[in-house]
Amino acid sequence: MSKKEQSEEHIRIRLPNRGDNELFGIVEDVHAGSRMQVSCEDGKQRLARICGSRRRRMGRIRRSDLVLVVPWSIQDEKADIVWRYRKNKARLLSSRGLLPDSVDPY
DSSP: OOHHHHHHHTOOOOOOOGGGTOEEEEEEEEETTTEEEEEETTSOEEEEEEOGGGHHHHOOOOTTOEEEEEEOSSOTTEEEEEEEOOHHHHHHHHHTTOSOGGGOOO
16 A cells, blocks of 8 residues: 555544534525525525524635535435535545435545
């Protein structure tokens, strides 16, 4: 095994916790006030927001970014964004086949 293959095996990437109802999503449109339209892996369009404690840590979210969302229990058409994947991590998830076809940007 080469050194490059060894380093790829130890990459840690956050995956959705199905027990906490987390889903993959693709940002379709960015609205004002840290809200955005997200197309989720279950086929629904949700209006998602970034929670206050995560706004500074997440950085700028753009169109076609891969994110993790948690749908609201009260209104299913709304959700909270809990994680944003950078482009290299999204490509790695796609190449390993960990993304559903509905949200695979690559």
